[in-house]
Amino acid sequence: MSTFFEKLKAYSKPGYYEKFDYHWTMTIDLDRCTGCEACVVACQAENNLPIVGEKQFARSREIKWIRIERYWEGDYPDVKMGFIPMLCQHCDDAPCETACPVFATYHNQDGLNTQIYNRCIGTRTCAVYCPYDVRYFNWFTYTWDEPLEQQLNPDVTVREKGVMEKCTFCIQRIRIAKDNAKDDDRRRVRDGEVVPACVQSCPTEAMVFGDSNDPDARVTKMMKNPRGYTVLKELNTTPSIVYLKKAQS
Amino acid sequence: MFDHGQPSYAEVNKDVLSVMLVTGPRYWMLLGGTMSVAAIFFFMPWIYQLFVGVGAAGMNRNAVWGTYLSNFIFWIGLSHSGTLLSAVLHITNSQWRKSIYRSAEAMTLFSLMTAVLFVMVHLGRVWYVHWSFPIPNQMGLWPNFRSPLMFDVMAITTYLIASSIFIYMGSLPDFAAVRDASTGLRRRLYTIFSFGWRGTAREWHTLGWAYTFFAVFVIPLAVSVHSIVSWDFALSVVPGLHHTIFAPYFVCGAIFSGTAGIVTVMYCLRKFLNFERYIGQEHLDNLGKLLILLSMIWSYINILELFGSWYGGTSFELEALKFKLTGFYAPLYWEMILFCAFVPLLMFSRKIRLSWNKMLVVSILINIGMLTERFIIVATSQPRKFLPDAFGFYFPSWIEISITVGSFAIFATLFLIFIKCVPAISIYEVKETLKPLRRNA
Numbered sequence: 293m294s295t296f297f298e299k300l301k302a303y304s305k306p307g308y309y310e311k312f313d314y315h316w317t318m319t320i321d322l323d324r325c326t327g328c329e330a331c332v333v334a335c336q337a338e339n340n341l342p343i344v345g346e347k348q349f350a351r352s353r354e355i356k357w358i359r360i361e362r363y364w365e366g367d368y369p370d371v372k373m374g375f376i377p378m379l380c381q382h383c384d385d386a387p388c389e390t391a392c393p394v395f396a397t398y399h400n401q402d403g404l405n406t407q408i409y410n411r412c413i414g415t416r417t418c419a420v421y422c423p424y425d426v427r428y429f430n431w432f433t434y435t436w437d438e439p440l441e442q443q444l445n446p447d448v449t450v451r452e453k454g455v456m457e458k459c460t461f462c463i464q465r466i467r468i469a470k471d472n473a474k475d476d477d478r479r480r481v482r483d484g485e486v487v488p489a490c491v492q493s494c495p496t497e498a499m500v501f502g503d504s505n506d507p508d509a510r511v512t513k514m515m516k517n518p519r520g521y522t523v524l525k526e527l528n529t530t531p532s533i534v535y536l537k538k539a540q541s
Numbered sequence: 542m543f544d545h546g547q548p549s550y551a552e553v554n555k556d557v558l559s560v561m562l563v564t565g566p567r568y569w570m571l572l573g574g575t576m577s578v579a580a581i582f583f584f585m586p587w588i589y590q591l592f593v594g595v596g597a598a599g600m601n602r603n604a605v606w607g608t609y610l611s612n613f614i615f616w617i618g619l620s621h622s623g624t625l626l627s628a629v630l631h632i633t634n635s636q637w638r639k640s641i642y643r644s645a646e647a648m649t650l651f652s653l654m655t656a657v658l659f660v661m662v663h664l665g666r667v668w669y670v671h672w673s674f675p676i677p678n679q680m681g682l683w684p685n686f687r688s689p690l691m692f693d694v695m696a697i698t699t700y701l702i703a704s705s706i707f708i709y710m711g712s713l714p715d716f717a718a719v720r721d722a723s724t725g726l727r728r729r730l731y732t733i734f735s736f737g738w739r740g741t742a743r744e745w746h747t748l749g750w751a752y753t754f755f756a757v758f759v760i761p762l763a764v765s766v767h768s769i770v771s772w773d774f775a776l777s778v779v780p781g782l783h784h785t786i787f788a789p790y791f792v793c794g795a796i797f798s799g800t801a802g803i804v805t806v807m808y809c810l811r812k813f814l815n816f817e818r819y820i821g822q823e824h825l826d827n828l829g830k831l832l833i834l835l836s837m838i839w840s841y842i843n844i845l846e847l848f849g850s851w852y853g854g855t856s857f858e859l860e861a862l863k864f865k866l867t868g869f870y871a872p873l874y875w876e877m878i879l880f881c882a883f884v885p886l887l888m889f890s891r892k893i894r895l896s897w898n899k900m901l902v903v904s905i906l907i908n909i910g911m912l913t914e915r916f917i918i919v920a921t922s923q924p925r926k927f928l929p930d931a932f933g934f935y936f937p938s939w940i941e942i943s944i945t946v947g948s949f950a951i952f953a954t955l956f957l958i959f960i961k962c963v964p965a966i967s968i969y970e971v972k973e974t975l976k977p978l979r980r981n982a
Contacts, residue, residue: 414665
């Protein structure tokens with residue numbers, strides 16, 4: 293109980309968000325990314341993302357919490373293609389959080405930008421305010437034909453129509469890791485204990501995930517890489533995802 | 542101000558009250574018509590959408606805001622002139638306000654209601670809309686007061702309540718006149734509505750004082766409402782929306798389209814309710830001059846907006862500007878410029894300004910322009926934000942178009958009900974403008 297009050301005190305001070313319990317961060321090495329979209333599929337399976345069908349896909353209503361953006365550079369025949377996996381950047385100063393009238397999206401003490409499906413009334417303002425276009429709306433209540441519903445992840449809610457959703461950094465895995473840490477009477481989650489589905493499935497290990505409050509974590513070291521940058525830095529959203537740009541020869 | 546000779550006091554009562562008390566088959570047919578259009582075009586598609594999901598509309602991943610929201614801004618805008626103009630003219634003691642302000646205020650009220658309906662249609666889960674109100678609840682959670690949408694909820698509810706009180710207070714002596722002219726149930730109802738108004742000097746004094754107080758109260762409110770609606774857009778980081786000019790832009794556009802709306806409504810009242818005596822060339826002349834002024838302010842702000850985008854010089858802003866001026870919706874943009882910036886200039890000609898038919902056309906053109914202005918704001922900016930890979934495109938589906946058409950029927954229905962419940966012209970204030978010496982009754 294005393295820790296609860298200590299925390300309450302700490303969190304009621306301005307600037308608490310700079311001293312999160314954890315600060316979950318991801319680095320994505322674009323030099324390693326081959327654009328194979330294994331992360332997209334893994335996310336689909338882990339987070340019960342609906343398959344919207346061909347017709348809705350054509351109307352660009354697909355739901356992909358992580359997508360591979362493809363950019364072309366130069367003219368034929370000297371064409372270069374670049375990939376950039378785009379997912380919720382879990383900004384520390386997220387534009388979407390101020391937009392929601394009902395607090396369906398907020399910043400939690402793990403530095404995560406969370407989305408509470410049950411609270412959402414579907415104004416879709418957060419999606420407009422998001423500069424990265426990574427929020428996805430449930431235009432319909434999607435269903436899974438038998439026996440596909442058997443493969444739904446029991447740790448993740450299935451969303452109904454009229455609700456916004458987005459990448460959670462696999463919050464269910466974070467919760468499980470924190471529970472285990474508590475059970476073992478450890479104070480903190482160890483580095484490498486939480487691995488989101490996309491990171492786990494990346495064949496080239498382009499993505500690294502961890503707690504950047506931990507100075508020894510792998511992700512903290514990766515962030516210091518001189519190739520690191522954040523997307524749309526000029527908007528001052530302070531994203532939690534650091535991209536490492538392609539090495540120049 | 543009276544084109545066809547000055548009426549007597551008794552004639553004023555008779556002219557205005559007969560609209561309420563005598564109802565012909567034409568009225569019922571019209572009311573039935575607008576109600577069925579509202580039901581078929583607005584409510585049935587909406588019910589379908591409620592069951593299926595908002596996916597029934599044409600919005601998609603990149604364009605999550607659509608016609609519903611642009612229509613919401615349009616209707617809020619249309620609501621802006623009535624109460625605001627009435628209050629401003631009351632304070633400046635303009636005589637010509639007196640025969641048109643009641644209908645103008647009713648227009649405010651009904652377009653606000655239509656706008657609120659559009660918010661409901663827009664929401665993904667409208668059945669939880671009460672969560673956006675600060676009602677104590679078992680979740681122990683207040684709404685997010687940092688959200689511009691929350692400001693919206695507050696501003697619109699306040700405006701709706703304040704303008705309802707304003708129109709009700711102004712109608713009190715007229716409710717008493719209805720009471721005195723009717724029998725049976727209507728008499729008993731209007732006894733309650735008029736709060737037992739007797740017309741003593743003290744009552745008139747209190748009414749005048751309270752009315753002026755409310756007029757002063759309503760003016761900043763009206764300005765704030767559309768500023769706040771503009772902040773829904775301007776507080777985002779979206780290129781093309783993130784402009785500080787947006788608040789004055791929206792307020793000016795709102796008063797502009799609202800004033801044009803008043804002209805349209807005045808035309809209908811005059812034509813169908815035989816108010817030729819009370820709504821005359823003076824009103825048209827003044828409203829026309831106001832429209833010219835507003836159109837020029839509007840054009841100026843539009844130029845400023847383009848300048849801001851260009852001067853900002855970021856590639857995102859320039860891209861948004863380029864799409865707006867030359868992209869798919871460019872014809873709509875230039876149509877808006879034509880209707881809102883150039884057509885109103887025709888009113889510099891006295892001949893056009895004083896002709897009811899020509900003014901009707903001009904006022905409708907202005908409102909078509911303003912409707913497209915709101916559509917352009919929503920459709921050209923937020924589908925194309927920063928990352929080119931996520932660029933999208935928005936085109937309204939038949940459900941959205943049908944609901945847009947139906948909303949006009951809802952407005953007409955409400956207005957038709959209004960003219961049977963409240964005297965459409967302020968009886969007592971028209972009497973104030975009559976010259977006492979020339980009265981002949």
